[in-house]
Amino acid sequence: MASIFTRIIRGEIPCHKLFENDLVIAFLDVNPLSSGHALVVPKQETAYLHQLSAASAMALGAALPLVAGAILKTTGATAYNVLQNNGALAHQEVPHVHFHIIPKYADGSGLGIMWKPGGIDHPAAAELAALVAHQLRG
Numbered sequence: 021m022a023s024i025f026t027r028i029i030r031g032e033i034p035c036h037k038l039f040e041n042d043l044v045i046a047f048l049d050v051n052p053l054s055s056g057h058a059l060v061v062p063k064q065e066t067a068y069l070h071q072l073s074a075a076s077a078m079a080l081g082a083a084l085p086l087v088a089g090a091i092l093k094t095t096g097a098t099a100y101n102v103l104q105n106n107g108a109l110a111h112q113e114v115p116h117v118h119f120h121i122i123p124k125y126a127d128g129s130g131l132g133i134m135w136k137p138g139g140i141d142h143p144a145a146a147e148l149a150a151l152v153a154h155q156l157r158g
Contacts, residue, residue: 025114028061039090043064059120060080060083062076063076070106099124103122
């Protein structure tokens, strides 16, 4: 079954569109955390960021700063968060890659974050880094 974002891309569900090209669409979130809260969505339907084609990933990379800049200029916000979740355990509700651009205002509206940093185990980190680097070299 097509995700809600695919249905928006197809024009089956209306949206407040901000930007669109062959690979990406951006529109206002219907449940915004603040004024100007937008979603930037690849037209390629895949659940995880790492599953995107290089073309879709590059198009997202180009669209994100354009949309963020336009939102700042339009709303007067001076700060924003970019949020992207992958998988239900990471709080992804729609199984279609999407980025939130969430303006932050002096009144406190926008994304609230609770960050619980831990300590690093340097030997374990060195081992993990070597294994990931090996995967990247293919």
